[in-house]
Amino acid sequence: MTRRRLRGRLTPYWLALPGWLWLLIFFVIPTLVMLSLSTQSGSIETGFRQTFDVANYSQTWSQFHVQFIRSIVYGLIATVLCLTIGYPVAYWIAFRGGARKSSLLFLILLPFFVSFVIRTQSWNFILADNGLLLTPLKSGHLVPQDFHILATSTAVVGGLAYNFLPFMILPVYVALERIDPALLEASADLYASRTAAFLRVVFPLSLPGVFAGVLLTFVPAASDYVNASILGGAKTTMIGNIIQTEYFTNLEYNKAAALSFILMAALLIGVFAYARALGTEDVFEVAAG
């Protein structure tokens, strides 16, 4: 009797076991390995030894803080762009989409059916100095002959915003879609103008979606390296590119690991500060219905 009850009580844990194992093998262990690697010294020739040396952190920070800060700034600008472009799109689909909602959402997702790298590469073709966009503009003398977009921060930030836009639209859409249209009628009934109804009712209720969208956009955008390497130049290098170069080209595993942890720490601190500022409690409360 007690045995059976005990087994019953343990069932959820058994069922969660595959998930826990997965997290352990593919998240916890690699993270610990990288953490240990980040405090080792040596090189690929001499071999890495664990010395619990935090010099990797200070050294890489002083060497790469420019790219580091640039990544954060690019990520923030891309996120703001995604929000300003994505929110109205999500709003329109949620409240005006009618019967076409699912087709519209499918259109948002359609670019995902093409590889991320290929899509970014195609922007390279479009924005290239003699590409689809600039060739006619230059032959029409609408822009100077040495004008270029590629390899500027505009190109990289634009690429980031383009690539991560759906990650903003979808969660915001989900949050807006859950708003009972009767709430809009109720606010109109209670003398709210359309602006007041949006600011007092719709926007606060969509905050959980905005919160999720900002996280899903900012975190990958700040650590992205594909856009910077395809659309950027020497002056737009992001921290992701540095980590990639350190790890795969220079084979400085310990420095790459240290950089990764600095990035992770910065993002986590940012995210928690953001959640605090927004009043997570409120946000999650609203999300819970």
Place this chain on the structure above:
Amino acid sequence: MDVQTAAVPPPRAGAAEGSEVSAEPAPSAGPGSAIELVGIAKTFASRRGTVAAVERVDLVIGEGEFFSLLGPSGCGKTTTLRMIGGFEDPTEGQILLHGKDVVGVPPNHRDVNMVFQSYALFPHMSVFENVAFGLRRKGVAKRDTESRVREMLELVQLEGKADRRPRELSGGQQQRVALARALVNRPRALLLDEPLAALDLKLRQAMQLELKRIQREVGITFVFVTHDQNEALTMSDRLVVMNAGRIEQLGSPREVYEHPRTRFVAGFIGTSNFIRRPVRSMEGDVAVLDSGTDERIVVPGARGRRRGRTPRRRHGAPGEDRADRAAALGRPLRHPGACRGGRVPRHVDAVRDAVAGRHLTDRVRAERGRRHRPR
């Protein structure tokens, strides 16, 4: 014999039988009219052309009246209410709120407030903030807002819950917040869209009384939409029964209950037997129906409405096959033979089995022929 019988619950006390509810209301709206609908129609576009939700409704609702729109789902009652509130614009007709045509005026500029079926409380605001919402939008001074909200929460007995979120309240409490949120604005009329539908029976009955009390206390016109006849009969001063976008009958609960004007109303209100037989003869106020056997069915029409139309000539002389055919077709029957006096009793209140002398405790109406004329 084509008789449909069903159990008949006695009318609720205070609804139709005796009591003040039936005594006070008059069929007219009285002097001040709060809401006037003039030839209102609403059609919606659908995939297959247009669907008429409301067809030519004329209605005058008096100041301070508790007025119900009663009908089955899809009868147009909610659409009618939403047009009064400004959430839909009528395709045709005028809506007068205190004499002013408000068609095209958005809800935030109308002097009426709505209690939504789902309550539509703002989930991210406290009870206090919900109730204060309208006053704040209107720019009422902070101190006034505060005191009016407190006062209103007291009226709906939610003084202690001001800081709660709507989802921390029970259904009945949420309902009262919705009521307070609308009433605090002191609207000229309060529109209620099936506000009690989501409550369980006991709570619903308690809230019926509560609503009535609040209405008496604030003296505001209430326009109440419901599909529940008990609710409408218990609470209303007057009501309309709607069906398929039209008004079937307008009157006091007692009138509607005791003298249903159409077959639809008779079927919708209370539970009725419908007996479809040819009328053999009219003896004064009493119609004698042909039962098809040796028995006769005697229907006293004394309390029946006598405003029936004179049957038109072309319907010809009394003929049993016509009557039988009509009955077989499930169509109501005209019985010209009964109408030598020129009038068909449309409704009668009881059927007496003349042979057994037994009372069927039921309301029975002689069918009205006009709308369902056999073709």
